[in-house]
Amino acid sequence: MKENTRSLEKNYIETDILIIGGGVTGCYAAIYAAEKGLRVTLISKSLVGKSGCSRHATNLAGGPPHMYMSMEERKKLASISIQAGDEDSKKELTGAQKEQLRRTCAYYGHFLIDQDYIIEGDKWGQKNFFDYLERRGLYFRRMPDGRILSNTGPAHSKITWAPRQGQTGVQLMDLLRHEVFGSNVKVIEECMATSLLTNNGEVQGAIALDMRKSKLFIISAKFTFLCTGHSANTAKRTTATREMYGDGWWMAYKSGAELSNLELHYIHCVDTKDPITMNQHCYPNPNPNTDKSPHIVDSEGEFIFTPDMFKQGQTVMYHLQVKRVIKKILEGKAKPDGGYYSSYKHMIDDVDPEYQRAKRVFDKLGYNITIEPIENALCWEMNEGGVRCDMKTMQSSMPGLYAPGSTGAHGLSAFQRCMYDATLAVNDAQRRCQKVTRPNPNEDQVTSEEARLLSYLRTEPREGYRPGVIQTRIRQIVYDTLVPIKNEMKMKKALEELKKIREEMVPKMSLESTSLNYNVGWINAIDVETMLGVSELQILASLERKESRGPFFREDYPYVDNENWCVSNIVRMAGGRPQFHQQPVDLKYVGPDEKGRVDYFKVAY
Amino acid sequence: MELGEMVEVKLFRFDPYVDKEPRYETYEVPYQSKMRVLGALRYIADELGVEFAFRNYCGINRCGCCGVKVNGIPMMACWEPVQPKMVIEPLDNFRHLKDLVVDMDEFEANIERLNPRLVRKKSYPGFPEDLSHDDMLRVFRLIDCIECGLCTSACPTVRQMGFEVYLGPGAYVKLAMRALDPRDEEERASMVVDGGIFHCISCLNCTEVCPQGIDVFRDAIEPMKRLAVSQKIYKGHHTFRAVKEVIRESGDVNPLILIKKTRGIMALKDLSIAVKLGLRGKLTISQPDNPGLTEIRKTLEAVEVKK
Amino acid sequence: MRIAYYPGCEAKIVAKEANQATKTVLEKLGIEWVELENAGCCGSMELRIDHLDAMLYLNGRILALAEEVKATKLLTICNTCALNLNTAASIYNKDEIEQERLNQVLSIYGRRYTGTTEVITLPWLLLRLIGFHGMRRAVKKPLDKLKIATFYGCHMIRPTKFYGFEHSMKPSSMDIIIKELLDGYTINYHGKSSCCGFHTLLTEEKTSTAMVSYLVKNAVQGEADCIVTPCTQCHTVLDTYQERALKASGENDMEIPIIHLSQLVGLAFGIPKVELGFDRHVVNALKLLEDRGF
Secondary structure, eight states: OOOOOOOOOEEEEEEEEEEEOOSHHHHHHHHHHHHTTOOEEEEESSOTTTSSSGGGOOOEEOOOGGGGSOHHHHHHHTTSOOOOSOOOSOOOOOHHHHHHHHHHHHHHSTTOSOHHHHHHHHHHIIIIIHHHHHHTTOOOOBOTTSOBOBOSSOGGGOEEOSSSBTTHHHHHHHHHHHHHHTSSOEEEESEEEEEEEEETTEEEEEEEEETTTOOEEEEEEEEEEEOOOOOGGGSSSBSSOTTOSOHHHHHHHHHTOOEEOTTOEEEEEEEESSSTTOOOOOOOSSOTTSOOOOEEEETTSOEEEOGGGGOOOOSOOHHHHHHHHHHHHHTTSOBTTBSEEEEOGGGGGGOOTTTBSHHHHHHHHTOOTTTOOEEEEEEEEEESOEEOBOTTTOBBSSTTEEOOGGGBSSSSOOHHHHHHHHHHHHHHHHHHTTTOOOOOOOHHHHHHHHHHHHTTOOOOSTTOBOHHHHHHHHHHHHHHHHSSEEOHHHHHHHHHHHHHIIIIIGGGBOOSOOOSSSOHHHHHHHHHHHHHHHHHHHHHHHHHOOSOBTTBEETTSOEEETTTOSEEEEEEEETTEEEEEEEEOOOOSOOOSOOSEEEGGGSOO | OOTTOEEEEEEEEOOTTTOSSOEEEEEEEEOOTTOBHHHHHHIIIIISOOOOOOOOOOSSSOSOOOEEEETTEEEETTTSBOOSEEEEEOOSSSOEEETTEEOOHHHHHHHHHTOOSOOOOSOOOOSSOSOOTGGGHHHHTTTTOOOOOHHHHTOHHHHHHOTTTOOOHHHHHHHHHHHTOTTOOSOOHHHHHHTTGGGOOOOOHHHHHOTTOOOHIIIIIHHHHHHHHHTTOSTTHHHHHHHHHHHHHHSSOOHHHHHHHHHGGGGGGGHHHHHHHHHTTOOOSOOOOOTTHHHHHHHHHHHHHHO | OEEEEEOOHHHHTTTHHHHHHHHHHHHHTTOEEEEOTTOOOOOHHHHHHHOHHHHHHHHHHHHHHHHHTTOSEEEESOHHHHHHHHHHHHHHTTOHHHHHHHHHHHGGGTOOOOSOOEEEEHHHIIIIIIHHHHHHHHOOSOOTTOEEEEOOOGGGTOOTTTOOSSOSSSOOHHHHIIIIISOOEEOOOTTTTSOOOGGGTTTOHHHHHHHHHHHHHHHHHTTOSEEEESOHHHHHHHHHTHHHHHHHTTOSSOOOOEEEHHHHHHHHTTOOGGGGTGGGOSSOOHHHHHHTTO
16 A cells, blocks of 8 residues: 655644534633633634534523513513522522433433532523523524513423524524634634544644645644534434534543443434435424424324323434334334434424524425425434533543533533533633643644545545445444344344455445545545444444433333433543443432333333 | 426526536426426436535425526525426625525624623523513514525625625624624624614515515614614714704704705815806705704604603 | 607607607507607606605606506506506505595596506517517517617516516527517527616716617627617616727727617617618718618
């Protein structure tokens, strides 16, 4: 194999906080840290705020109760304190708070998340999140009586949008993007971090490849934040954006950090099957000004899922939908990529383009939602697992490395918690900033990373495999294996196939050109290694967890096992290979009612 | 189109680092149900392994990154359906980087120049603040903007005169979102003029190509022109006022009179033009008032009262 | 068929030749037209900025005047007049509350509008109202000796929500008229749906002349003999400012006659060129026409 002996132009940067990723967590952390006078460098694989999950986030929950009141009612309350959450250290939860906590733990973490963290995060969110955004101009749509647009229904399941469902994330991220650009943060876009710099078991920055001119950035940082989101684009159908392969996870893993619960990956049910490029059409869930959501039906119109079936009043019930669809797949009445439908007939008149975007999308695609249900397919969505962190500081098991937001193993993310995480991480960094010093980057690490990257920059062999085609193959394998029904045989077979790709195809991988100008083929090739690594980890993690839970279903273990598996499934690299161990979760305030094994389809978590 | 049919794509390829000149590569793509232009491009990249540079992230017309020209018209690749034959090229007006990728940094810098952040001088009262939807109606019409740059790519003034003269319509949509927000307290009128909005020739391309259906011209450009004219900040503001004056005086507008009112002595610059026109009988120093002048004046009076 | 005719300010003074040519063409087609002599100026783009409501009410009045002469269509030969009239029509033809507000003002001088006027431009009158047979019957002299660059002008094709009949960036009505109804020949070139730059003429002239240069150069490179436009404002700037624009962009010897659509149709109908006002053009059109046997 002819090695390319070129070397890359190198830029050395020194900073206090290196933030990898420009979604809500990265942007918020950057702005907050800059306001505190810290030196911040933000690098982003794509364009800040324009990709990742954040831009597509639609529902904002967890608002202070008074925001859903009319202007009149709010004025009456003015004299009474309406601040949610006291600062006192007593952790006595009221009945209502406990119920709210139980719901969150059941739906957003299936009881595997840190409960104190949820309490604090939600408190912070209610107090700060909406304030922060409206102060800077985000418009939460007002109704004629002055209340904020929301769904109807009980207080604990209220959702709002700014200004309409399906556009909230766009507004929010454009706002944050402009805040970042108006601050002191040094931003480098289309710059992909490829490996972390380490020294004596601590992380001290990262090496990053600039995609436009192929310069190598060596960024030395006191604190490194992984804000890279998750890995959903390793599967063929996904709500993720193009660049999301779990880069942050892979870098964390390679540097020796612990990750956990990588197998717990959310799945969306109600995305349109065609066109495959549009797996994010922001269906009304629930529909603004109502409490209605689409029904899922099979090809004969029989119900697979309606929210009423579960009487929980909870609006984001993706994993409940998944359970029902899985059941139908097992019965042969649906397939992962089609054969089941979402129906809007019961809510047609309420699907108003003033309040939500889905109608425009349906119209554009030529779907007449008044007469026909729309064929759906399952899509890989957000993860619940990720880099394992101290939940008070967001620092990972590697000192110097933080994973706030959805990159961390903090359960299913919400905007508020992402910002809360960022606050914790920045505060910790600020506390320690004076005391932390980093030596110069280890030049051996730089040299070996440069060599690794350059090894992919080749046009030999002439009849080789293009990395883009290999990526397509990986995506099909991951989708077929993990979305949504897993079993040991399929997963072991998938590992074999991925191994084959690594051993037989990757060495024969070659590019169209070795140009240093925006070489997408080269980036694809580097991503292939990441995709292989991350997919392997996710499959191994799935093999470890011998039960089903939430969106995670194994047909060889079709039950939830609260006796043995209310645990974090932790992995780290040891001797060059993934090593797993489990640690019980502290069910401090709430827990599942079922203590032993229970049929996966019979519980709502 | 139907399943089984083929889409023909002529794809623009050019890497200024290695190619002497651009070329077009032709590919056949099998049609998939509801296929978008993006689907065809992804097939070429993911199934055929062609390594052309192209930005696309969300696939759902929200990130604003996949703008391309298809058969001469700028559009979002993820949003528009495939056509049986497509020539796919990079967007105009932006510096070309490679294949379908253009440099959007200048577009972003233009937006920054007009300060797209809300400026509050009074203290923020806390969430939720006293605000009605009516207060925000004008902003609401612009709020779907995803900063995709298509409007700026389609702008003939940007094409001919460059960003140094006119920042382009996109930057003004973001400015207008704040300038028309009752909570904004920044002085915006001078930046409106400095950004070159009066070089906008009112061609309406921006409105036509907006993938979010925003009426860029009516809801962003014109309101911003109004802001500057009403505060008399633009050097040519007299021209805008003069038309109503001339209408009130004679009903029809004689261009000579208009020039006299607005240019005064500067009209001498146009002497050569005036001579040309005069020689061909195209000028009249005076003309009779329009027979409907009384009604026209009454209409203007009634509107003044409403103002 | 009876139409209301609104020439616009440009056609009354600077582009009188288009006014005359249009009337001659309408006569040849047997259309009864009633000129709205008391209509007054539509306000152009400036009044929209200075005082939008004034523009809307003045144009609402013009729509009412058209209705009063019992004409189903209101023809204008200026694109910006079409834009303003359509802007008013899009409100007053649909919104009852706004129509009532307009009528409160119109009633001051005893007029009323009930929302039935439809605004139409010359290409669409010829293609859609007259149509194939009506046009073919009137053609006496084919145009095949001319290579024509059609130039539509922005405000008769954009925005789609007012118009929508033809593609707002790839219009074809004039090309069909010329090629299929008048036996002419049109060229493909960049700029067909571009902008003439009229509206910055008095305030940012360099921008206007840059538009003129772009258009003219593209048409000449496409081997056109002449540019044909349906809009009197477009004609004025392309004709009057052509030499200045081309000089500013370094072209000292380039020249291309600009012809009104009405004049072109008149030629095809056999009307002698002297009756169509070609002698009023700044850029000489007569020589071209003589060379091609008109």
